[in-house]
Amino acid sequence: MSALSSKPLAAPAAATPPPPSRGMRLVRAYMRNRMALFGLLLMLVVLFLAVFAPWIAPQNPYDLKQLSLMDARRPPGTESMAGFTFVLGTDALGRDIWSGILYGLRISLTVAVVSALVALTIGSTLGLTAAWRGGRTDALIMRIVDLQMSFPSILVALILLAVLGRGVDKTIIALVTVQWAYYARTIRASAMIEREKEYIEAASCMRLGAWRIMTRHLLPNCLPPLMVVVTVQIAHAISLEATLSFLGIGLPETEPSLGLLIASGYAHLLTGTYWISIFPGIALLIAIFAINLVADHLRDLLNPRLAR
Amino acid sequence: MSAAPGRSQASSHRSPQGEAPVSAALLDVENLCTSFFTEDGEVRSVDGVSLRLERGEVLGLVGESGSGKSVMGLSLMGLIDSPGKIVAGSIRLDGEELVGAPEHAMRRLRGPRLGMIFQDPLMSLNPVLRIETTLIETLMAHEFIDSATAHRRALAALTDVGIPSPAQRMRGYPHEMSGGMRQRVAIAAALLPGPQLLIADEPTTALDVTIQSQILHLLQNLVAARGLALIMISHDLSVVASLADRVAVMYAGRIVESGPVQQILSRPAHPYTRGLIHSAPVMSEPGTPLPQIRGAPPSPLGRPAGCAFAPRCDRASSSCMSMPALTDLHIGHAVRCWHPHLEARLPGVAA
């Protein structure tokens, strides 16, 4: 045994490469699951189609100049006046269903993602504040959250849109109002646990301002469960928006979403022109399914990892 | 080397005169290897451990994080679940082979022959069940007795471990008791079916010093009264020093030194054991720098070839690139080192 040596060690043993970061491990674990990969792939395809719709779609269905009433209610596979094939048929106004789906996905996804992000911001701020302040602030915010969540989302959205009218921005407002409470509650639960941890006390010891501690220390560590909520909520928002459009409120006819497409073909379902409703319906199903798959696996993966 | 499960062996060696065979040790572990197959590779937590335990003997298993001592305890109980697996070696309890034994055979053994208590007594006690349910359930799972008898025995067991007003406590829940009392109940639950061997994995680490003393006192009494064999797993040499007959020091999945406790503590041969003893604050003059072992225990993933302690050892040489075997220094005192200390250690400073 060496003589009394109190010299601190010079360097840690050998230049071992650092273990992979948490993010890398997560990605690797995700890739290992076939179902999860499939879901991710599907979601990426949907995203791709939605983003590049104007370039992929053979026709812009909202450009009235491109439409021709002669093409109305043509079955799938018919040739159009302009020369391309209506792969999935046309609707009552002569619009190509395939193009309609692509543009519809675009609108649906945009509305869903934007509303989810805005709800995330508002919900996180309120949830974090509630967790950090505790006491009356917490009680007040949580009661509002409870109130919000006790109303069925459809009802709230309906009433709001009845008051606000139709439009993309108004739909987003309605969706945000319906969603923010989930984010607030989730982040508050996370934050209440993290708040007691010693690294937050260390930050308080450094006398950093409350806002800085909340955003730079608390928030990043509360993100994992939020990621799951965001993904699930996007799917939920798509479905909610489709419902609202189906009912004839929310998005205007000039920017129809999948819901509106389904609605427009609803009356014709039993008379043989099934393609107007069915195909947008299937597209909607696939989009929501893909996002839910991804969200599910994300949740499973993040759960055991949450225990540090 | 291994007997078929269920068939006990009369002995594993004969005495020199060829007379009636001497009875085998209670527990005979030979070259046990337990690995965990994780996404980062195979982690060999226990890497060739052999030990013997006689009836009524107390063995202290000492080690730090990454030494494999807890995995050793779980391996003995057959509680290693996927992705872990006992990959080699044999464990013989009274001649009966445990490695590879089917789960129903292990269930017959766990309880009546083998018991285990953990650092957190809530690992033994279901927090949503009453104490009496946990105790009686254990008993009735192993023996054909009626619930009244089981209840009586459970009550007796609680009294044995020193729980005041046991009848009242039986009806209560684990969360209504303090940590020390919960550990006593866990001990009662483990000893109720009357095992021959108890494995205690850091039972007092989470307890206060005064309660720790009580629990160790209790274990000491139980061992004496029942002829119980005890494997005491701990990171604390002083806990082991106060209770054990023999000590085995583990480092990086292997036993590096083993022998009678007094021998090991007064003449530690392995540099690691010596370093552990000397770095304890009681051993130095207050205010002076403590003798320390440099570096840190190797992670189970990145173990060096050869002697695992070599990077931290002042006596390391080129021969330490190959793994030394566990060799006997004196009778019963074995050490795994190319350069063991042969002299007695520095005496500790009087309190």
Added chain:
Amino acid sequence: MTAHTEGLPVQDVALELRHVGKIFDQKPDWIARILRRLGVAIQDYRLVAVHDINLQIAPGEMVGLVGESGCGKSTLGRIAAGLRAPTSGEVNYKGVRVDAAGTRMPARERLKIQMVFQDPMASLNPRRRVGELIAEGAVYHGLWTRTEAAQRVADLLVEVGLDPGHAHRYPHQFSGGQRQRIAIAQALSVNPDVLVCDEPVAALDVSIQAQVLNLLMELRQRRNLTCLFISHDLAVIRHVCDRVAVMYLGRIVELAPARSIFEDAQHPYTRALLGEILRIDGGRRQFTPIQGELPSPLNPPSGCAFHPRCPKASAICASEAPPLQTQQGGWAVACHHPG
């Protein structure tokens, strides 16, 4: 309060706790209040974590705070560091009030008191690089400029015995002992005078504990730090501290020089604690543990809190709590039958 600090002008006492008390109580909510009006017996939740603590620490001194769980030492440590507000009393740093309940000191001055926590896994933000964590406080308060931060971080890492090239790594890429060193570096980054260490080595491997204790002793010497060292391990405290305060159920029951407390403990609880210490060379022992359980702070015994377990208890012990009385030689005991 003790020989060390008697006669010292107020501003030279590095850290003073005066009549510090902390009570956690939960006022009954409106349902409970209604039930109470109706005659249902609702118990008030009232936990006296810390009661009337008086302690003065001289500059450069290392005082140990020892006790078992529930004695309030962690709470007291946090009150001393300014993380929790005391319900009564005050904490003074060089004569100026710094406790969270009533300080008027600007944040930058309060940086002089820092804390090192027990669990190295939890005391570093897992999502930030260690270099950023160490530099954050100093940069935020303007003690370092951004340009010099990298160099200062490297210097600190070397000072605590780590490789300065690892500043860009994340906490989970270090071992427990290394993380504790990083936590110490973080505390030192703002040049504190007072360091409160809450069980800094309890969560570390035995072979690493000596390393970190040596580091703390060396740093204290080099930087002339004043320390409040909280631990449950009397052996460690005796080794590193100048004086020891023994706590039981929220009160200090004995305050004595560390070297002599092992031989001459006056309070029965301290004696019992010393008796419980297991020695490596003590051999097989006959345990003589103290009977009884630690009482719950929610329901403390009357009079002297230790009397149900005390071999010397008498009638007065059950009725009257003994005050902490200073004796000669810098000793103080709270007992009706000391010695």
